[in-house]
Amino acid sequence: MHHKSLSELSLSLHNGEFSSVELTQHYLDRIKTYNGKLNAYITVSEDSALAQAQAADLQLQKNTAGKLTGIPLAHKDIFCTQGILTSCGSKMLDNFISPYNATVVEKINAAGMVTLGKTNMDEFAMGSSNETSFYGAVKNPWDNNRVPGGSSGGSAATIAARLAPIATGTDTGGSIRQPASLCNLTGLKPTYGRISRYGMIAFASSLDQAGPIANSAEDAALLLNEMAGFDERDSTSVDRDVPDYTATLNDSLAGLKIGLPTEFFDEGLDPNIAATIETAIKAYESLGATIKEITLPNTGLAVPTYYVVAPAECSSNLSRMDGVRFGHRCDDPKDLLDLYQRSRGEGFGEEVKRRIMIGTYALSAGYYDAYYLKAQQCRRLISDDFQQAFKDIDVIMGPTAPTTAFKLGDKTDDPVAMYLADIYTISTNLAGLPGMSIPAGFVDGLPVGLQLIGNYFDEAKLLNIAHRYQQMTDWHQQMPAAYK
Amino acid sequence: MSLDKTDVEKIALLACLAIDDADIPDYARDLTNIFNLVEQLNNVDTSNISPMAHPLDAHQRLRPDVITETNQREIFQSIAPKTEEGVYLVPQVIE
Numbered sequence: 001m002h003h004k005s006l007s008e009l010s011l012s013l014h015n016g017e018f019s020s021v022e023l024t025q026h027y028l029d030r031i032k033t034y035n036g037k038l039n040a041y042i043t044v045s046e047d048s049a050l051a052q053a054q055a056a057d058l059q060l061q062k063n064t065a066g067k068l069t070g071i072p073l074a075h076k077d078i079f080c081t082q083g084i085l086t087s088c089g090s091k092m093l094d095n096f097i098s099p100y101n102a103t104v105v106e107k108i109n110a111a112g113m114v115t116l117g118k119t120n121m122d123e124f125a126m127g128s129s130n131e132t133s134f135y136g137a138v139k140n141p142w143d144n145n146r147v148p149g150g151s152s153g154g155s156a157a158t159i160a161a162r163l164a165p166i167a168t169g170t171d172t173g174g175s176i177r178q179p180a181s182l183c184n185l186t187g188l189k190p191t192y193g194r195i196s197r198y199g200m201i202a203f204a205s206s207l208d209q210a211g212p213i214a215n216s217a218e219d220a221a222l223l224l225n226e227m228a229g230f231d232e233r234d235s236t237s238v239d240r241d242v243p244d245y246t247a248t249l250n251d252s253l254a255g256l257k258i259g260l261p262t263e264f265f266d267e268g269l270d271p272n273i274a275a276t277i278e279t280a281i282k283a284y285e286s287l288g289a290t291i292k293e294i295t296l297p298n299t300g301l302a303v304p305t306y307y308v309v310a311p312a313e314c315s316s317n318l319s320r321m322d323g324v325r326f327g328h329r330c331d332d333p334k335d336l337l338d339l340y341q342r343s344r345g346e347g348f349g350e351e352v353k354r355r356i357m358i359g360t361y362a363l364s365a366g367y368y369d370a371y372y373l374k375a376q377q378c379r380r381l382i383s384d385d386f387q388q389a390f391k392d393i394d395v396i397m398g399p400t401a402p403t404t405a406f407k408l409g410d411k412t413d414d415p416v417a418m419y420l421a422d423i424y425t426i427s428t429n430l431a432g433l434p435g436m437s438i439p440a441g442f443v444d445g446l447p448v449g450l451q452l453i454g455n456y457f458d459e460a461k462l463l464n465i466a467h468r469y470q471q472m473t474d475w476h477q478q479m480p481a482a483y484k
Numbered sequence: 485m486s487l488d489k490t491d492v493e494k495i496a497l498l499a500c501l502a503i504d505d506a507d508i509p510d511y512a513r514d515l516t517n518i519f520n521l522v523e524q525l526n527n528v529d530t531s532n533i534s535p536m537a538h539p540l541d542a543h544q545r546l547r548p549d550v551i552t553e554t555n556q557r558e559i560f561q562s563i564a565p566k567t568e569e570g571v572y573l574v575p576q577v578i579e
Contacts, residue, residue: 192539329565345502360499376535432539
C-alpha cells in the first residue's frame with residue numbers, strides 16, 4: 001500500500017480494494033516499526049485517526065467521498081489540531097492541546113483525509129537540520145547518521161520512509177524545500193498568501209507559508225488543491241481563485257524559457273551537486289525548453305537580510321509565549337517579571353533564544369533604521385532582481401541546497417554555518433515567490449534536489465514543470481532500502 | 485561590532501528571557517558573529533529604495549463591524565496554567 005501514489009490510493013479506496021481503516025492501520029503499523037529509529041513523529045493520533053478512517057469508509061460506501069477521502073497524512077506540529085498536542089517542537093508548548101484547528105487542518109479534514117499524527121520539527125521552525133527540536137533530532141532515512149534537513153525535517157523523514165503518503169510543511173527560509181532536497185522528495189512552497197496562515201504558529205509572519213511535502217508533483221498538486229484558498233481569518237491571505245493544480249500537469253514544455261542564475265552556481269556549491277543539476281537541466285532541454293544564463297546580483301544579501309527580518313518578526317510573534325494564558329509556566333514566580341523571564345527562559349531552547357535576542361536588539365530604540373529598515377530595503381532589491389529576471393524567462397532553476405545531507409552535530413556549534421544551508425532558498429521567501437524542490441539524482445548515495453522558482457501564483461506551472469521531469473526520470477521513485 | 489556581557493544582559497532583559505550567567509559568553513560570541521554577517525548590508529546603497537513590508541504590497545482589508553466570533557473563554561482557559569472565576573492568575577502586581 002505504501003508504494004502507491006495518492007491517485008492510486010484513491011482508486012483502490014473507491015474500488016473497495018482496501019478500506020481507509022485498513023490503509024490507516026497499515027501506516028500506523030509502519031510508524032510503530034520505524035518511528036523509534038527516525039523520531040519523525042512527535043505525536044501519533046491513533047484513536048482519532050481510526051475514527052476519521054471509519055467516517056471516511058462510510059462516505060466511500062455512500063458514494064459521497066471526494067478524491068482524497070480516506071487517505072492518511074501527517075501534519076507538521078506547527079499546525080494547530082484541536083484536541084491533539086501542538087508543540088511546535090518546543091518545551092514551551094509541550095502541554096498545548098490546541099483548542100482549535102488551523103484553517104489548513106479544517107480544509108484537509110473537510111476533504112475526508114485522515115490525520116496520522118504530528119511530525120517533529122525544529123523548535124518554532126527555527127533551524128535547518130531538525131536538531132533544535134525539544135523532542136530530539138530526526139534521522140534522515142537515507143543515512144541515520146545524517147540530518148533530514150529542517151525545519152520540516154519530521155515531515156520529510158516521514159514521507160521518505162513512507163510512514164505517511166503525504167505531509168504538510170511550512171517554509172519561512174527553505175523549511176519545505178531544503179528537507180525535500182535532503183530526503184529525495186517533492187516539496188512546494190507556494191506564493192506568500194496562497195495558503196492560510198491561520199492556526200499555523202507564527203515564526204516570521206511576512207515570510208511563513210505552508211505547503212505539501214510529497215513523493216511526486218502529482219501528489220503535491222492534489223494536496224495543494226485542498227490547502228490553497230482565501231481565508232478571511234488570515235489578514236494577508238490573497239483573495240484569488242484556486243485553479244485545479246492537476247489539470248495542467250501534462251502541458252507541453254516546448255518553448256519554456258529556463259533561467260540559470262550564475263550566483264546559484266558559485267564556489268559555495270559542491271561540484272558534484274552542480275554536475276547533477278546540470279544533467280537535470282539538460283533533460284529539460286530534451287523536453288523543448290531553452291536555457292538562459294541570468295543574474296540575480298543581490299543574492300548575497302539574502303542571508304544577512306533574512307537574519308534581520310526573520311528574528312525581528314519572531315521576537316515580536318513569540319512575545320505571546322509568556323506563561324500566562326497557555327504553555328509552560330515556571331514554578332513559584334516571585335513577581336510578574338520573574339514569571340515572564342523564567343517561563344520563557346525555561347520554555348525556549350538555545351536557538352530560539354538566540355533569534356529572539358537578535359530580533360529584540362535589531363528592533364530596540366535607536367537601531368530600527370540601521371537594521372530592520374535597512375533589511376526591508378535590501379529585501380526590495382532582492383525582489384526587484386527576480387522581477388527583472390522574469391521579464392525574459394518563465395522559471396528559474398538551480399540547486400536547492402549547497403550540500404547533500406550533513407552529519408548530525410556537524411553544524412550545531414556554529415549558527416552562521418547552519419544559516420548558510422539555506423543560501424539558495426531564502427531569497428524566494430523574501431520576495432514571496434513560489435518555489436519547489438524535486439529529486440534530481442544522488443551524490444554518494446545521498447539525494448540532490450533541483451530547485452524551481454516561479455513568478456507570483458505560478459504554482460500550476462511549477463507543478464507542470466516538475467511533473468514532466470518526473471515522467472521521464474525515476475529519481476522521485478527511489479526510496480531508502482531499509483524502509484521498503 | 486562586538487557585543488559584551490552587559491549588552492547580552494540588556495538584550496535578555498528587553499526580551500524577557502532568563503538566561504544562565506554561564507551561557508552569556510556563548511550568546512555574546514554567537515550574536516556578535518550573526519551581527520557581523522548582517523553588517524554586510526551596510527555596504528549596500530539603499531538611498532531612495534522603499535522598504536518592502538509585504539511581498540505583494542497588500543493592503544489591510546476592512547470588514548463590516550459585526551460580531552463574528554463567539555465567546556469561548558472556558559475552552560481557552562481550560563489549557564491555561566492558572567485561572568480562577570474566569571480570569572487568568574499572575575503574581576500580585578499592585579500592592
